[in-house]
Amino acid sequence: MKSKVLESLSEALQLLELKDGMTLSFHHHLRNGDYVLNMVLAAARKLGLKDLTINASAIFDCHLPLLDLIRDGTVTGLECNYCGALVGRALSRGLLERPVVFRSHGGRPADLERGTAHIDVAFVAAPTADICGNLSGKYGQSACGSLGYAFSDARYADKVVAITDNLVPYPLADFSIAETEVDYVVAVEQIGDPSGIVSGTTRITRDPVGLLMADMAAAAIEASGLLRDGFSFQTGAGGASLAVAYALEKIMERQKIQGSFASGGITSKLVEMHSWGYFETLLDVQCFDLDAARSIRDNPAHREISAAHYASPTAASAVVDSLDVVILGATEIDTDFNVNVHTNSQGLIMGGSGGHSDTAAGAKLAIIIAPLTRARLPLIVDRVHTISTPGSTVDMLVTQYGVAVNPRQTELATRLRQAGLKISSIDELRQLAEKICGTPKDLEHDGRIVAEVRYRDGDTIDLIRQVN
Amino acid sequence: MKSKVLESLSEALQLLELKDGMTLSFHHHLRNGDYVLNMVLAAARKLGLKDLTINASAIFDCHLPLLDLIRDGTVTGLECNYCGALVGRALSRGLLERPVVFRSHGGRPADLERGTAHIDVAFVAAPTADICGNLSGKYGQSACGSLGYAFSDARYADKVVAITDNLVPYPLADFSIAETEVDYVVAVEQIGDPSGIVSGTTRITRDPVGLLMADMAAAAIEASGLLRDGFSFQTGAGGASLAVAYALEKIMERQKIQGSFASGGITSKLVEMHSWGYFETLLDVQCFDLDAARSIRDNPAHREISAAHYASPTAASAVVDSLDVVILGATEIDTDFNVNVHTNSQGLIMGGSGGHSDTAAGAKLAIIIAPLTRARLPLIVDRVHTISTPGSTVDMLVTQYGVAVNPRQTELATRLRQAGLKISSIDELRQLAEKICGTPKDLEHDGRIVAEVRYRDGDTIDLIRQVN
Numbered sequence A, B: 001m002k003s004k005v006l007e008s009l010s011e012a013l014q015l016l017e018l019k020d021g022m023t024l025s026f027h028h029h030l031r032n033g034d035y036v037l038n039m040v041l042a043a044a045r046k047l048g049l050k051d052l053t054i055n056a057s058a059i060f061d062c063h064l065p066l067l068d069l070i071r072d073g074t075v076t077g078l079e080c081n082y083c084g085a086l087v088g089r090a091l092s093r094g095l096l097e098r099p100v101v102f103r104s105h106g107g108r109p110a111d112l113e114r115g116t117a118h119i120d121v122a123f124v125a126a127p128t129a130d131i132c133g134n135l136s137g138k139y140g141q142s143a144c145g146s147l148g149y150a151f152s153d154a155r156y157a158d159k160v161v162a163i164t165d166n167l168v169p170y171p172l173a174d175f176s177i178a179e180t181e182v183d184y185v186v187a188v189e190q191i192g193d194p195s196g197i198v199s200g201t202t203r204i205t206r207d208p209v210g211l212l213m214a215d216m217a218a219a220a221i222e223a224s225g226l227l228r229d230g231f232s233f234q235t236g237a238g239g240a241s242l243a244v245a246y247a248l249e250k251i252m253e254r255q256k257i258q259g260s261f262a263s264g265g266i267t268s269k270l271v272e273m274h275s276w277g278y279f280e281t282l283l284d285v286q287c288f289d290l291d292a293a294r295s296i297r298d299n300p301a302h303r304e305i306s307a308a309h310y311a312s313p314t315a316a317s318a319v320v321d322s323l324d325v326v327i328l329g330a331t332e333i334d335t336d337f338n339v340n341v342h343t344n345s346q347g348l349i350m351g352g353s354g355g356h357s358d359t360a361a362g363a364k365l366a367i368i369i370a371p372l373t374r375a376r377l378p379l380i381v382d383r384v385h386t387i388s389t390p391g392s393t394v395d396m397l398v399t400q401y402g403v404a405v406n407p408r409q410t411e412l413a414t415r416l417r418q419a420g421l422k423i424s425s426i427d428e429l430r431q432l433a434e435k436i437c438g439t440p441k442d443l444e445h446d447g448r449i450v451a452e453v454r455y456r457d458g459d460t461i462d463l464i465r466q467v468n
Helices: A009-015 A036-046 A066-071 A085-092 A107-114 A150-156 A208-224 A239-255 A268-275 A290-298 A307-311 A356-362 A410-418 A426-437 B009-015 B036-046 B066-071 B085-092 B107-114 B150-156 B208-224 B239-255 B268-275 B290-298 B307-311 B356-362 B410-418 B426-437
Strands: A023-026 A052-056 A075-080 A100-102 A121-126 A128-130 A159-164 A184-187 A233-235 A259-266 A279-287 A302-304 A325-328 A332-334 A365-369 A396-399 A402-405 A449-454 A460-465 B023-026 B052-056 B075-080 B100-102 B121-126 B128-130 B159-164 B184-187 B233-235 B259-266 B279-287 B302-304 B325-328 B332-334 B365-369 B396-399 B402-405 B449-454 B460-465
Touching: A009 A036, A009 A184, A023 A036, A036 A052, A036 A066, A036 A121, A036 A159, A066 A075, A066 A085, A085 A449, A107 A150, A107 A307, A121 A150, A128 A159, A150 A307, A208 A239, A208 A325, A208 A365, A208 A396, A208 A410, A233 A239, A239 A268, A239 A325, A239 A365, A259 A268, A259 A290, A268 A279, A268 A290, A279 A290, A279 A307, A290 A302, A307 A356, A325 A356, A396 A426, A402 A410, A402 A426, B009 B036, B009 B184, B023 B036, B036 B052, B036 B066, B036 B121, B036 B159, B066 B075, B066 B085, B085 B449, B107 B150, B107 B307, B121 B150, B128 B159, B150 B307, B208 B239, B208 B325, B208 B365, B208 B396, B208 B410, B233 B239, B239 B268, B239 B325, B239 B365, B259 B268, B259 B290, B268 B279, B268 B290, B279 B290, B279 B307, B290 B302, B307 B356, B325 B356, B396 B426, B402 B410, B402 B426
Parallel strands: A023 A052, A023 A121, A052 A075, A075 A100, A100 A449, A121 A159, A159 A184, A233 A259, A233 A325, A259 A279, A279 A302, A325 A365, A365 A396, B023 B052, B023 B121, B052 B075, B075 B100, B100 B449, B121 B159, B159 B184, B233 B259, B233 B325, B259 B279, B279 B302, B325 B365, B365 B396
Antiparallel strands: A396 A402, A449 A460, B396 B402, B449 B460
């Protein structure tokens, strides 16, 4: 039994022979409770390392200490699929010299496979690890369920270090990442704050506007012809997205429809729908709450999948390619149906693609659901500030004032009309929004480039500029 | 839902653009019941393909039709970890111009990772597949349990084709190989003969010599100091190897020892010991019988592992590295403790390393168990005809006439003597064997090279020569 357990993180960093300029990777299953990224970077700073690039599947507000590490030159590069508003704002102000590289959840493993991304050392936050590095997210005080985003890191990184607060004897039979990939195991007191782990915004909206939109979206799904036995579905953890699941459930019950799978980030609502028989299988790359984390541990039909299996365009196939319907949000959408989920109305970074563009590209029906105005700003614009998801992959928009169908989807529009749904053109909805809010001032477009958005095919789809 | 299902194997071969000279791979979980290798090669011959190399984890007697394909030039290269006696004899007679490449179960995935082996197209015999190529060996009429050896093929081959006789709707939640790796799925009537699948020689010996040796081996394990809580163990499916498990069970019961894991090919006996609590976990790269195939499906503590996880020397670690004791067979052993499991006394190919050299290298105590003479031929020789496993990794030999300890293991010898076991030198046992059988005639060593044995580190450890 050759234990890989090290005394401390700094011992690990020394054994790894970390050098200035290297790329370190992290995953975001501990969400806003993650301690690991900050912990590793603090140790790296202590060693005097400089010029590191962080490749994280997502950056949350809990990673705010990252800003100090950028200021002192420890970190000079960032690649991620999502970036929370607190860190995002500083990046938009031009804190990093090199542009941030934004990818999607499917594009990240794809770029690792293509070799257009490279990880020197992956740090895997492991809620349970045995002494040889078999890892699981399903057990322990910091259990987060799926470790799906970390699979590609473990596979492609030159070296892999697991950080755990639940070290167990060999062998951990129910491993998700195998010891074959893991070089060192570091045991620490705590890898995350339980109150921040698996704490997405997973409560259904009580806002009547959100409920109205959810009912419209569900009616549109019903009318689309896709809601039949074998139906597959993905929705986010936001209030309105979640409300669609409730609305859909009622229709599925009435029509006695037996769905096939729900995918993506899994919430307690989807666990419930699965347990009641609405969906046979849950394919889970990320648990959004504790119910989901419990379910993936105990229920064989709730299956952990890797990010590549979820959404990679270089995979022979991925779950998103088999998806019927996905419900997605937007901060902006333009009249070509391009969607922005990266920047807010001021042009400040406050999000990222996640699986947005992947599911939109894969699903038969990609529905954007969003209120027509927010804080007196129109949802629909002539041209989104940032293209996160190209309009060619977006099929319809649901707002509280009506539904717009992408002109490419003529059959869908016909079906919806036949079902009695009121269809507007997206330009009509844009005009309505502007009537309510006025035309927003154009942002300046000549700032320095602070981020580039890489589409899942590896190409740069848009640039994000500095906001002063 | 983009189905990958093709109408026929020949359609698959055409879409794959198979070319002369390519390497096709196969795995051996269907053992002597496998139809897939013959089926694919018959289709390849029909297309007029020539000069193919077969990289199979093992070749069984059911693959005898391979000889005709070698004769007509369809196949001109063979790489495998084991070759049954019927095919082996023809190879030893010089049927192939290019030498056969023998690897071990751990060396095969390692060479694929190193790039010193390459697979153009992997054919995975899949007892269950969904239409997008999520695969499992646990379900269906041809269920074989673990698909462990096929994992590396799926990962490293340029293209992957699943051949199944149990096509199920998407998604197969309990997949072992993911759709990400699988390009095509071909549905056929039957992928194997149920009477040949999972039909290892898994009955305990009734031979009193075998039982005597098993008791001696168990006593030696007890004396070694390794038999304590957390004990881990591997043994083969042969009668005498299996008898060691029975003998060990009695000692473990008496001493109330709670073992950790049993690994490798899993038999019903190990399943039984697991269910009775002697081993907490089963780590399974290959199910040897139907009880094991059922258990791996229903029991979460009976876990499928890949060949790399089992035994790869290029993995960060593998199960064999954590193994306490392994029981292994031998056709010959020499006075340096080198072991031959490739060729028989006439020099004819009739086996291969499988996991022999991997487990010997990894385990703390590698025990060879074999009768001192067989068919009036001595087990122990001056120099084995073929080195399968180097003596430096072999710790002791158990025969019915006594136990020999590798001189490198001085502490082991002391412990065994203290426990009252009779220890002979291996040369004393050799002399005894020769007294019984006489000195065997030396084989000619100047024949053409028909096979090379590559050790798990990738180096050639020995050559096998033509026998006329």
